[in-house]
Amino acid sequence: QARVSKSRCFCADKGVKMVPPKLIEKVVIIPPSPSCKTPEIVVTLKNSTEQKCLNPESKFTKKYIMKAVAKRSLEKK
Amino acid sequence: QARVSKSRCFCADKGVKMVPPKLIEKVVIIPPSPSCKTPEIVVTLKNSTEQKCLNPESKFTKKYIMKAVAKRSLEKK
Numbered sequence: 001q002a003r004v005s006k007s008r009c010f011c012a013d014k015g016v017k018m019v020p021p022k023l024i025e026k027v028v029i030i031p032p033s034p035s036c037k038t039p040e041i042v043v044t045l046k047n048s049t050e051q052k053c054l055n056p057e058s059k060f061t062k063k064y065i066m067k068a069v070a071k072r073s074l075e076k077k
Numbered sequence: 078q079a080r081v082s083k084s085r086c087f088c089a090d091k092g093v094k095m096v097p098p099k100l101i102e103k104v105v106i107i108p109p110s111p112s113c114k115t116p117e118i119v120v121t122l123k124n125s126t127e128q129k130c131l132n133p134e135s136k137f138t139k140k141y142i143m144k145a146v147a148k149r150s151l152e153k154k
Contacts, residue, residue, distance in 0.1 A: 026106060026107045061146055065142055069138055
């Protein structure tokens with residue numbers, strides 16, 4: 001599980017697989033950089049100042065993020 | 078073009094269709110809330126403190142964001 005390549009990443013590990021969507025205040029995507037090879041996804045929750053790392057590979061993360069960019073299709077223009 | 082429903086949104090309009098990917102420091106997704114009905118996507122650029130709204134409907138946005146959550150597939154575990 002240890003990924004030594006992630007030297008200067010914000011997230012120490014892959015992060016949680018999901019958080020309650022209603023508690024999400026914002027989601028921050030940090031793209032790969034020289035200091036951290038993998039994209040990182042950090043959520044800020046409404047009921048705390050804490051930031052949680054969200055596993056980019058989890059189904060929840062993918063779905064949640066895709067909803068943000070796909071939303072408009074529901075509005076039918 | 079005016080969307081009166083967006084009363085308290087961070088973004089005044091739909092935002093730009095793209096920004097140079099190399100300049101992206103982070104991307105913030107703000108989910109819909111009682112004060113702003115539509116998801117908003119805000120990028121912070123490396124060379125400035127300015128934040129830009131990114132059009133969630135643009136191809137660039139969708140691709141860029143999906144890359145973050147799909148990345149691992151390239152690593153073949």
